Amino acid sequence: MKPARKMEAGRPSRLDGRDAGPPLVKGRKLLKRPKLAVWKFASCDGCQLGLLDCEDELLALTEEIEIANFVEASRAVVRGPYDLSLVEGSITNSHDSERIHQVRRSSRFLVTIGACATAGGIQALRNFKDVKEFVSIVYARPEYIETLSNSTPISDHVRVDFELRGCPINKQQLVEVISAFLNGRKPNTPPHSVCIECKQRAMPGDAMAASDRSGRVTAAMDDGRVIEIKAGDIFYIAPGHDSWVIGEEPYVSLHLMGASDYASHKP
Numbered sequence: 001m002k003p004a005r006k007m008e009a010g011r012p013s014r015l016d017g018r019d020a021g022p023p024l025v026k027g028r029k030l031l032k033r034p035k036l037a038v039w040k041f042a043s044c045d046g047c048q049l050g051l052l053d054c055e056d057e058l059l060a061l062t063e064e065i066e067i068a069n070f071v072e073a074s075r076a077v078v079r080g081p082y083d084l085s086l087v088e089g090s091i092t093n094s095h096d097s098e099r100i101h102q103v104r105r106s107s108r109f110l111v112t113i114g115a116c117a118t119a120g121g122i123q124a125l126r127n128f129k130d131v132k133e134f135v136s137i138v139y140a141r142p143e144y145i146e147t148l149s150n151s152t153p154i155s156d157h158v159r160v161d162f163e164l165r166g167c168p169i170n171k172q173q174l175v176e177v178i179s180a181f182l183n184g185r186k187p188n189t190p191p192h193s194v195c196i197e198c199k200q201r202a203m204p205g206d207a208m209a210a211s212d213r214s215g216r217v218t219a220a221m222d223d224g225r226v227i228e229i230k231a232g233d234i235f236y237i238a239p240g241h242d243s244w245v246i247g248e249e250p251y252v253s254l255h256l257m258g259a260s261d262y263a264s265h266k267p
């Protein structure tokens, strides 16, 4: 049983100080029009929507690169191989555990985007329970459901060149990652989540109790548990956790206790 990983804004892997191969540009001129592919595995599509939401940047991008395979945006598919593949979602069934190898073989660079692809996502909650029990509760005909007992990140299956973390991903960071790979350089993204900034200042952000007023937030406990808190919940989070906002809706909570110590310096 593998616990879900903690999420950070971005984690360089293969490009961290190593050769990215010959760049696709020389000076300001593209050596060829690179092909971009976007792949979906088990996910909510929110990170792909983040790419579509880039709008102006996406239009500029289509002048520089060929969006060759992005079924959420267009049914037209250009055959691979692809210069850059963006992969959303985790591996949750045997078909996808084979398909991801085909994607890897057809991709010069493979970048995973979002918490599902980099850590297993919310669907990795099954990793701590019996998935058959979930299936029997959710589906009228559970015998039709073929699924793996664990939800695993893409890097558990194939070599990944870069992980862009978040739920959903930050669209400016996504544009930066695409631009970096096209130019053969390391992406310039923060290596940690916002919560780390408090911890770096010795402001641990430990225990608190609050009534959540709007938005959603996730808390990843140091023991591997991942808790999602939504509007209307009353909760207590013990010391030793990391957390981040889910989606675009602002997160507002009313602190009932613990606020005097929250994110404050500790001797």
Ligand code: SF4
Residues within 6 Å of the ligand: 043, 044, 045, 046, 047, 048, 088, 089, 113, 114, 115, 116, 117, 121, 122, 166, 167, 168, 169
């Ligand atoms: S990381 Fe979050 S937004 Fe992205 S596909 Fe997974 S659940 Fe959706």
